[in-house]
Amino acid sequence: MDIKIIASGSSGNATLISDSKTSLLLDAGLAIKELQEGTDFRLSNVSDCLITHDHGDHSKAVKDLVKRGLDVYASKGTLDKLSANGHRYHALTALEDLTIGTFKVMPFDVLHDAAEPLGFLVESTVTGEKLIYFSDTAYVKYTFQGLTHIIAECNHGEQELRQSVMSGVINPELAKRIAKNHMSLERLIDFFKANDLSRLKEVYLVHLSDNNSNEHRFKQAIQRVTGTEVYVH
Numbered sequence: 363m364d365i366k367i368i369a370s371g372s373s374g375n376a377t378l379i380s381d382s383k384t385s386l387l388l389d390a391g392l393a394i395k396e397l398q399e400g401t402d403f404r405l406s407n408v409s410d411c412l413i414t415h416d417h418g419d420h421s422k423a424v425k426d427l428v429k430r431g432l433d434v435y436a437s438k439g440t441l442d443k444l445s446a447n448g449h450r451y452h453a454l455t456a457l458e459d460l461t462i463g464t465f466k467v468m469p470f471d472v473l474h475d476a477a478e479p480l481g482f483l484v485e486s487t488v489t490g491e492k493l494i495y496f497s498d499t500a501y502v503k504y505t506f507q508g509l510t511h512i513i514a515e516c517n518h519g520e521q522e523l524r525q526s527v528m529s530g531v532i533n534p535e536l537a538k539r540i541a542k543n544h545m546s547l548e549r550l551i552d553f554f555k556a557n558d559l560s561r562l563k564e565v566y567l568v569h570l571s572d573n574n575s576n577e578h579r580f581k582q583a584i585q586r587v588t589g590t591e592v593y594v595h
């Protein structure tokens with residue numbers, strides 16, 4: 363599985379994955395121009411895009427992608443929020459799988475302040491690899507077998523969030539909202555402990571908060587619990 367994190371964080375999220383036969387865009391929260399640059403101007407090789415939720419940092423380019431002939435998959439709640447309709451938009455239902463090229467995709471529900479947000483389990487029928495992608499969620503209530511690649515939000519650490527409140531960088535209300543809607547390092551560690559990591563090859567940490575994270579500490583902590591290569595974006 364080839365993975366390219368094009369952008370990550372509250373200013374925009376997009377990831378390109380490929381199993382050599384099918385290329386898929388996961389989230390499109392950038393201007394179309396940035397997406398073209400981020401895919402080395404190979405956006406025409408990408409036929410489909412999965413969107414986790416309607417927030418602009420994940421969905422900004424959706425309409426431009428459709429104009430360029432890509433098909434967009436998201437929950438009905440997300441499509442409604444984006445006022446997206448037409449034959450290139452496809453509504454997903456959590457836990458109902460579908461096939462896109464050589465990928466088998468299983469959407470699953472996550473916890474975030476958006477309409478029907480989703481995460482995605484993506485399995486390649488070419489390589490047998492199994493990737494999970496989730497961003498913007500307080501936690502993941504499901505467990506998975508045989509994951510080989512994990513792209514996960516690791517937004518904040520409990521101690522970093524506390525520190526930001528104490529030093530007045532953010533107010534306590536905002537801190538509460540962040541904790542309720544985004545993945546903490548501590549809850550992500552619990553996720554890894556609950557899942558089968560025997561086939562795991564790579565972990566990508568995404569959507570780190572500017573104010574409430576610590577790249578070095580997060581990387582070390584996740585490396586310790588997974589025993590694999592961890593990339594931070």
Ligand SMILES: [Zn+2]
Nearest residue numbers: 372417419498
């Ligand atoms: Zn986001």
Ligand SMILES: [Zn+2]
Nearest residue numbers: 415417474498
């Ligand atoms: Zn969001």
